[in-house]
Amino acid sequence: MRMDAMEAAINALKLVVIFGMMIQAVPLLVWLERRGSAFIQHRFGPNRVGPLGLLQLLADAVKFINKEEFVPGKGHRLLFFLAPILAMMPGALAVLAIPFSTPIEIAAFDFAGSTWGPYLLKVQGADIPLGIIYIFGVSSLATYPLLLAGWGSSNKFSLMGALRASAQMISYELAMGLAVVGVMIIYGTFYLNEMIDMQQGPMNFMFMGKEVIFPYLPNWGIFYQPLGFLLFLVCSYAEANRLPFDLPEAEGELVAGYHTEYGGFKMLMFFIGEYGHMIVSSSVVIIFYFGGYLIPFLSTEDLRQLLTGFVGEGAMLSLATSLVYLLSFIIKLVIFLWVFIWVRWSLPRFRYDQLMDLGWKTMLPWGLLNTFVTMLLVYLAHG
């Protein structure tokens, strides 16, 4: 699979676009969060700058850029600056592996005196082998920025916040790791694309050698793994360090947690990391349990036939299919991001011991139970 210069350039451009989208999503999400919280709490939220307050984001950006540079006197300068830079990395690397839509065919074209293509452009940063393992591996690095921020600021509240945050993250990462075992057993693959393909059509499975079909339900993972889904969702909230699990930042006890000493753009970078995490975990939930970019009750074949009437055959068809699926994915993503925000502004905060108890004494045993029940059911269903 050698790439020529053009294909490499297209792919590099695609990666830049994906990274830019991740960065761009942050102000939009912040806006959504502020307006959403205002809506929930019966306030107005930012509504002065531009239509619906949308330009508030620009004003905020200008404010962030104009902040004074500050390093605490006793802080470790290198680590203090390294932490926010690294905070963006796990999110960016994990977004890379997420398939947003079906590939687009690009017909052969002439450019700079020679013919290039045809190419198959994936709407995905790169088709990383064993996507789940890769995403888990990369997101397990997310504890470092927190620890470095806590250590680099030389502030006892920062350090305490960092330790709390990392203990919380690893605890819930564990339950998350066990919650997905059920998914792995059901699909028997680690590839995200293959998982999505398996969720086509109506719900059907083999039970005791007989084929069972439920035509009124899509073949989505959530109907096979309801408990796994619940565990995974709660763990992804805890991993993103958001309310009701935002103990590391608990203002009442720890000033502001690991980013007490941070301000301006460095603070924003931690936010980019946090929202990147939200985007990744929402996408992963969609891929595991909600059919990825698939549209319920409409198979890819039907969709292609439907679109042929509008755009005809060939490269345009693949582009149209891809766009429709991308839209479907984005709608699901927005729903899940909204749930993130909704939960944050509706539930009270846990106490730290309650949080750890929930992680170790509830999520972990239930994760083990889910694994056990899934393997037993798969075994029995096989007969």
Added chain:
Amino acid sequence: MTSTVLFYLLQFLILASALGVVLIPNPIYCALMLAVSMIGISALFFSLEAYFVAGVQLIVYAGAVMVLFVMVIMLFNLKNEVVAFSKGLLSKVLKVSLSVLIFALIASSLSMSFADLNSSQLQPYESAMRSVKELSALLFTKYIFAFEAISILLILVVVGAVSLARAKGGTHASDK
């Protein structure tokens, strides 16, 4: 050609950070260097098409073991050490030369063997999932005993952890 450049780049990254681990006096930087080295090795496994092992390297080493190291250093709040290295010029020279000697020995013996296995003879794997399945088929049949023994080993670690928990107080308990 690009793959060769990438390989040397990775090799440089891994070895430089490994040297950082043993040469930097401040333990927190040592731990970070080791984490970089682990991530580099994971990338090396990735380039060898051992995707699963690469992921496990990230999850277990970079994500769990190194976090433990960094956490312990933070708990102790270790600053720059006064005595980071062992004392005595003679012993230093001896130790450096011993390490270099062993490396030279291994490297020279390597150059006499295995020289015929180069990358042109590599067959690409059918698919990454296929090789994961082969790996686990081996793990759960041929190495079944070792697999079950791991669970006993983990139980032992748990016992150690609990005994640690029973000892009361924080890290700085003695200075109340």
Added chain:
Amino acid sequence: MPLTSSLTEISLNHYLILSAALFCIGMFGVIMRKNAIVILMSIELMLNGVNVSFVAFSRYQNTMDGYVIVFFVMAIAAAEAAVGLALAVAIFKRFREINISSFEHLKG
């Protein structure tokens, strides 16, 4: 084997020499450093060097056994680090430092 091809083509030897270098750096750290935690880190480095050679052998000889062994090495290394650091914590609570010379005071 001519030198140019050994530079442009990555052979098994490249990986083995990397592995040997990692192992020796780790060993150097073990005999040179005084801090128990850094010594544990150096041991991890040595084990990683061994892992590299296992994976490279497995890849170049087209078997899967090496990968399985790497799994076990990782599990054991993680367990070793956990227990070793638990010892370091115990030592630190007693002597307020983790210089390995503190271990000399341990008597049964």
Added chain:
Amino acid sequence: MIYQLGPVLFMATLSLLFGVVVLFLVSKVGPKLKPTKAKLESYESGISGQQASTTKVPVKFYLTAILFIVFDIEAIFIYPWAAVFKDFLAEGYGSFILIEMVVFMATLVWGLFYIWKGKALDWE
């Protein structure tokens, strides 16, 4: 092969570069004020004096990390098992591999029970 690594390295470099460049530019744009002594002190809600080094940090955090490692390794061994479970079932070795994993998991559930009883999971 190594080309699979390309996008990953590219993305890592991109986000690293973005961070470094942006932080550099922002440090050029922002106002330069000479920091006072009080400002440089670590922020502790106005109460100054206490330093991080005298804080007592509970060993609990470290304990959590150990237990995390133990169960993380367990999860790592379950993943390849989950990948092949259906294949083994199809070939008729389902009971064998099921029992194998049940034994493995039972050992660790026993471990979980032990730490639960040993009060290693209790945060006061």
